[in-house]
Amino acid sequence: MADRSPAGNLWYGIVPAVSLVAAFFVVPIGYTVLLSVQSPETGAWTFDNYRNFFSNAVFTSALLRTLWLSLTVVLLSSIIAFALTYFLVFIADPKRRVLWLLLLVAPFWTSFAIRAFSWQLVLADAGLITWTVEYLTGYLPQLKLLYTMGASVLGFTLFGTILISLLIFSVMITIDPRLIEASTDLGASRTRTFVEVILPLSLPGWCIGAVLTFIVCVGDYAVPTLLGGGFRPVLAQLMLSILKGTYDLPTAATFAVILVVLVALATVPLLAAVRHVRFQS
Template sequence: MARSDVTKLSFILLFAPFALWIALLIILPQLGIGYISLREKVGPGEYTFGVSNYVAFLSEPIYWNTLLRTAWMSILVTAMALIVGFPVAYYIAKIAQRRSRAALFLMCLIPLWVSDLVRAFGWIVILRETGLVSSFLQKIGLVSGPVEFLYNDATVVMGLVYTVVLFMIVPLVSTLDGMDNSLIEAGYNLGGSRFTVFRRIVVPYAMPGIVAGCIIVFMLTAGSYLTPILLGGKNSMWFTEQIYEQFVTRYNWESGATFGVLLLVFTSFVVWLGLRLTDQSLASTVAKD
């Protein structure tokens, strides 16, 4: 067998599992959801095709208000994750000694070994009325009785930031690690202040990592279910809860599929808009060398 044939066969064998994973677990389910969303029930077991499910969504303010609220909260979580994660990533990539970088990076990844459910219940143990924070405040005399820190937007945002900040740190570390330190030194030698060097050199170089991290964090946050429900309770008003209610509680698969398609389209639009505003592309972020 010729060397070129061996190379092609090796590529096919390596790429086939990835292609099957994409086709069977992403493309086909999305096509199925899109197909179901276009079905209109006209009788028991009888369906026709149309856009009435989408019209019903737009005619119900609580649904699209929840979608817009979820998008706004996801953007807020993304911004806070960037604010928290950038200094950590910069320290790991440019300040920490080379020996300790791997250990610090591993410490950032350790929380990923625990499921979202366990992490959410950890926050519940800390923030509930009889939790650690409330008990500590009572013990030092700052409050006279139990304080409930759960079931509000601030707690949901905090829990989501803790959950997704690791996905912001990873691409930032990968990008900043490739920046030559001489660029920063040149900025200082030319009279630039710390803020100027950060704004004119560090941020532009790290922009592909920033955009990649923001895309990952935003999509994960908008599609999150456990953390908003457990930490926000009945006041969470998260769009994934509406999808769950349509599929499981009401057993209305047509509306649930419609909500799922709209969530995907809307979040994709936000990502596209963010790429346009930052003058970036997927090729320069996700596929950056």
């Protein structure tokens, strides 16, 4: 036990980490929240910044777009990741599956911007897909794949799929094979075994993956800029242009607070739901 140690409790090891997070994370965010409820001219307390945000059609449509994009990505990535992980854990050769997993997730550690850029090469009007279609059919198609919401969804979904697969794998691999055998021996179909045994047991890993994917989607501007283009901006793109362009600090702060609220609204119910499921089973 800890208190049997010679020098007593070593709790003060947490001090550097806690001070760093307090000074460079909590205080700046607190300052940002305060800035968002102050009038830019007079410095008086006001909710004008929020009123302006929600009465600006460009801002609100960016908010809805961000939400739609992020939820679509989380949904698609989750479905794909479950199929991939199911293959790795229950179908693939156990000796090779770690190798396949590494192959699948290796691009996760590389730059987001570079991966988004590499998709430009494929999707652009003179890119690989258009070229291939022209080469095969002999006529030049007008595909317009790049700078669309679909391209953004694609870019984020690949990232989300990798991340969620990694997290589901770490949980799914710990499922006792005897549970699966018991389920099939008792006559359950593969689908039923998946829905009633594998899925609930994998939810804790899925939940963390889904939340992290959502957080990345609402806050990233590389993929929306390089693949989605500038005509239908998401919140992060507007934030960047405000901060680097017009330099309207209270508005930038308001955006930041709305982003945090968005993340909290999505995260808290999900975490609560998973905890509920885990206690039941």
